[in-house]
Amino acid sequence: MNQWAFVIAAYAVTAGATIVMSIMSWRAMGSAERAADRLSDRA
Amino acid sequence: MKAKHQRLVLALVALASIIGAGLLAASALKDEAAYFYAPADVKAKGVEPGRAIRLGGMVVKGSLKRAADGVTIRFNVTDGKARVPATFSGIAPDLFKEGSGVVAEGAFDDKGTFVATNLLAKHDERYMPRELEGMQYNETTHEMKVTP
Amino acid sequence: MSPPCHKKAGSAAPTQRFPTCAIGKKPYWRSPPGAATHAALMHRFANPARFLKIARPLTQWLFWPGLALILIGAGCGLLVTPADYLQGQTVRILYIHVPAAWLGMGGWTGIALAALVQLVWRHPLAAIAGRAIAAPGALFTAICLATGSIWGRPTWGTWWEWDGRMTSMLVLLFLYLGYIALAQASARDGQGGVSHVTAIFGLVGAVNIPIINRSVVWWNSLHQGPSITMRGSTIETTLLWPLGLTLLGFSLWFGAIVLMRMRAILAQNKVEARMQRLARG
Numbered sequence: 326m327n328q329w330a331f332v333i334a335a336y337a338v339t340a341g342a343t344i345v346m347s348i349m350s351w352r353a354m355g356s357a358e359r360a361a362d363r364l365s366d367r368a
Numbered sequence: 369m370k371a372k373h374q375r376l377v378l379a380l381v382a383l384a385s386i387i388g389a390g391l392l393a394a395s396a397l398k399d400e401a402a403y404f405y406a407p408a409d410v411k412a413k414g415v416e417p418g419r420a421i422r423l424g425g426m427v428v429k430g431s432l433k434r435a436a437d438g439v440t441i442r443f444n445v446t447d448g449k450a451r452v453p454a455t456f457s458g459i460a461p462d463l464f465k466e467g468s469g470v471v472a473e474g475a476f477d478d479k480g481t482f483v484a485t486n487l488l489a490k491h492d493e494r495y496m497p498r499e500l501e502g503m504q505y506n507e508t509t510h511e512m513k514v515t516p
Numbered sequence: 517m518s519p520p521c522h523k524k525a526g527s528a529a530p531t532q533r534f535p536t537c538a539i540g541k542k543p544y545w546r547s548p549p550g551a552a553t554h555a556a557l558m559h560r561f562a563n564p565a566r567f568l569k570i571a572r573p574l575t576q577w578l579f580w581p582g583l584a585l586i587l588i589g590a591g592c593g594l595l596v597t598p599a600d601y602l603q604g605q606t607v608r609i610l611y612i613h614v615p616a617a618w619l620g621m622g623g624w625t626g627i628a629l630a631a632l633v634q635l636v637w638r639h640p641l642a643a644i645a646g647r648a649i650a651a652p653g654a655l656f657t658a659i660c661l662a663t664g665s666i667w668g669r670p671t672w673g674t675w676w677e678w679d680g681r682m683t684s685m686l687v688l689l690f691l692y693l694g695y696i697a698l699a700q701a702s703a704r705d706g707q708g709g710v711s712h713v714t715a716i717f718g719l720v721g722a723v724n725i726p727i728i729n730r731s732v733v734w735w736n737s738l739h740q741g742p743s744i745t746m747r748g749s750t751i752e753t754t755l756l757w758p759l760g761l762t763l764l765g766f767s768l769w770f771g772a773i774v775l776m777r778m779r780a781i782l783a784q785n786k787v788e789a790r791m792q793r794l795a796r797g
Contacts (some may be wrong), residue, residue, distance in 0.1 A: 387722070
């Protein structure tokens with residue numbers, strides 16, 4: 326099934342990009358909000 | 369409040385004029401931005417032999433013939449208004465078949481036959497399963513037939 | 517803004533060009549910088565506080581249902597729906613290609629709307645929203661181009677052709693990259709939001725959106741015409757339904773990513789504002 330190779334490739338590209346963007350955005354938000362919370366704790 | 373309204377009107381007028389200009393430019397590009405010539409365009413404008421163009425349309429049903437050498441195929445391309453004979457030697461894409469869309473790259477020869485150097489299959493906007501209710505798909509002719 | 521004081525007739529010296537308004541002993545135009553920035557600061561933090569109250573829980577409510585819908589839709593699109601009569605199995609790329617195209621174009625529409633709100637109403641959150649949308653919007657445009665290329669090879673017989681639809685979509689990707697570069701270059705002076713120039717660029721770039729949409733109608737193209745129009749769909753229902761799931765799923769997920777990025781920018785603002793206050797002593 327040669328056609329499936331193309332389908333799998335397209336889904337893999339999308340899945341990879343989606344996962345990477347999810348993790349990056351989640352981490353950036355988490356570290357930024359933790360830093361902001363630390364400031365409010367000290368204040 | 370007044371400044372805000374001024375900015376709103378200014379932004380909307382600017383946006384409208386930009387989009388208007390863009391669309392005007394895009395519609396003026398109509399011919400230049402066309403990806404291929406339809407057979408009717410070829411008949412109307414006349415494309416000189418030897419000039420590299422793309423020819424697009426439907427492969428006329430029943431016109432697809434394989435030459436004796438086994439590699440060269442001959443077929444007619446139509447857009448419903450005109451039809452043009454074409455020939456191609458090489459491997460056609462899987463979706464290239466009679467009654468389906470094609471975009472051929474190549475040039476016309478002196479006799480008015482389009483000699484394609486590359487074939488692309490173009491499909492239309494319909495998507496449907498092979499086994500529609502009351503329909504049957506023929507694997508060899510790629511046609512949908514209503515089953516009695 | 518007019519000064520809240522009345523010019524005393526005859527009392528002003530003839531050479532004086534500004535009316536003197538005594539609040540304490542300082543003339544109004546020489547108020548200390550702290551007073552003006554205080555008002556700006558209030559404006560800046562009043563809205564984010566309300567925004568964050570909604571955004572914090574909403575992020576998860578968009579992210580997880582979005583992800584679930586994507587997985588269900590993609591799973592059904594891979595395993596449940598039948599193959600296309602002409603294209604066979606490759607039609608399954610539709611379920612990710614179409615949402616990617618929709619969000620790539622929808623993202624820029626969001627950038628243009630945010631730019632309008634930023635330029636007209638000077639809303640600081642709009643400037644932040646513009647920056648937050650850019651990365652996921654560019655990503656989906658790239659996914660749309662990549663999956664389209666992968667789809668084009670087995671169906672059309674080519675990875676890439678310069679037809680109207682593909683070219684205008686590539687232009688959209690370049691617009692995103694330009695917007696991101698502009699936003700990065702102006703990161704310092706906008707309190708985390710994009711600069712006015714970047715917003716204007718976002719507004720002007722919106723001209724490409726209707727061109728992408730109409731490209732297959734105006735021009736002969738290799739890409740087929742629109743399947744889903746006001747008059748209905750030329751995709752059979754048995755093939756169509758997972759597309760609804762992935763469209764909704766990717767849209768929710770997109771919203772969650774934008775909220776995450778906005779929250780990150782707002783938190784960074786808070787830290788930076790504190791650092792500046794500390795530095796000033």
